[in-house]
Amino acid sequence: MNTNINIVPLSEKIADTLQVISPSPRLAILIAIGRKEACVCHLESILGWRQAYISQHLMALRKAEILQDRRAGRYVYYRVKDEAILSLVRDAAALSGLDPQNVDLCANPDPGPACECPHCTPETILLTLPDIQK
Template identity: 35%
Template sequence: MNQKKKMQDEISAELYAKFFHGLSNPTRLKIVQSLLGKEKNVSELVQELGIKQSQISNQLACLKWCGYVDARQEGKYVYYQIKDERIREILRLATEVVGDNAAHISECTRM
């Protein structure tokens, strides 16, 4: 493998890892899962998830920047929704994989 191809593969692997890292934070994952049902504002997410407003807002900023969610303003409220329908499919597939392997995943000491 030539040096240029090897460097591209490393960059690609880092980028994919970062993408999955976006969903590896429990707060971000809970927010995304909550938004699968319908769009919500920060107050609704705080009430539903029981997480501090500052944490929700911080994680929403990350999710929005990286393209997982989008926002629209209505009056004084900002409503967040899933930006790309493929995120729904990724989470659906993850649910299936976790369901099939939950015992092993929960006992894994290497991650």
Template identity: 30%
Template sequence: MNDSLTIHPPPHAMRQAAHHAVSALKLLGNEDRLLLLCHLSQGECCVSDMEVQLGILQPTLSQQLAVLRRENAVSTRREGKNIFYQVADARLLALLQTLYAQYCPAA
């Protein structure tokens, strides 16, 4: 391969991309957030169902969902008293799908 033909992005663009990648990895660096995001990568879910299905207690669940909302990793919609969450960032969803394929046992 000839490196002279390879086009590299400018350093400032690489730094910005690295910043975004590190932010995503920090989100995934917490076990409860990773579990929540992996669950949500399979489809939209409401808070009460996540609490039961994942076994994450309400205070922790609320705290971690707040972090994910603040970082724009998830989006929400309200239906009556229920709030439904889904993964909002396509790049994060692609990362989650890769992690799911590599680390989660086949169903």
């Protein structure tokens, strides 16, 4: 069967997507977001990286239309547009000799008290918290 599809342009298009997500900081961000949404301070707390560094990678992922952002006041929440990305990351984990379930287990963990966004600390709780790390 003769096709009009040429391998070279096909693989270039596939490469465009894979090369956006394959740097490890971006994989970490995608896994950290998981199937929920997360804000930048959330990601800072989970990953322990500088805000500007995270923002740079968010910018690349946003530009590639892999992430969708939603602003709520000062906070910006990011969500993975297509869960197939996460599925692909799990498959890549399996290929790397890892248990794909570990990717799910890592996904969007509780960042703990370091993250004070409304998402993690609803107002009613925030008002009662002592002044920590301020």
